[in-house]
Amino acid sequence: MKKYVIKYAGGIEQHIMQAVHNSYNEAVQTLMDYLNANNDFLSLTDDNYLTPFDFKIEEVESAEVNEVITDFESAREALGGKPNVDFYVVKRKHSEKVAIFEDIARLVTDINPKHIKALIALNKLFTIAEAWNKEDGFVPDFSDWNQNKWFPWFKYDKDAAGFYAIANTAPSFAYSYFGSRLCFKTPERAEQFGKQFEDLYNKVFL
Incomplete structure (x- = not known):
């Protein structure tokens, strides 16, 4: 394309x-x-x-987005970010490129150490999904009931002790509680994302 x-x-x-x-x-x-x-x-x-x-x-x-944006670093680059300079810590928020000092302090003091790996994985999923959707020209609008929003769906495999992505995706009117950060334009894209990043989803789920 x-x-x-x-x-x-x-x-x-x-x-x-x-x-x-x-x-x-x-x-x-x-x-x-x-x-x-x-x-x-x-x-x-x-x-x-x-x-x-x-x-x-x-x-x-x-090439297709799944061939170009394959990990967190390539997603961050596609969104125009660079390591260590994506955000600036300030006292007052005035753009999307800044983080409020109080929020950073709370992140450090309030975080449960048991969930650090899961939160890192979730941040990676959010960032990669944002980059994929930007490439697809898809902006989720939850005020628009006519716009379908598709999510990866997972099934637990007790033998593998983990989740794997399956083809059953669902439109937003049925599963809107998943939020806009991990939904996609088509069921094919949602399934593709779920399968390609099963490892990150498992770090969040397990």
Whole structure:
């Protein structure tokens, strides 16, 4: 399928904003949003001032999302994040890229050590699912009853002492309590996600 990738004008990959997009218009919007934020307090003569001519948008043939986004790191990169700089800790929240100091403190003091591995796995599932849905252009809207939202379904195998994904997925009107972070556009995508990341689901479930 076709994707649109924002690169530096010379063709070098960039990691200062989301690189891969499903449409040309989405790529243009991401680029313009970044330029506006970057140039907000800069003069035209500032060395850090950027223009659209500093970048280019390439149309490329891309593999399926399950072949490209295969783990937490590739998901974080697809969402425009980088290790150790995804979030900034501040006293007041003013964007999605910041975490409130009080929340971080509570996370450290209130967390049950027995659940740390499960919470890490859950964070990975949330992040990978977000990246998959972004690639699919799917935004769950639980106020829209006409929009189906599909979830992986699991069955416990006592011999293997673990859960495995099966084909039985369910639309949102039946299982909306699962929440929007782990639902998908089609039953095929939900089943694919469940099977590909069974190990992470088992770390959460068991």
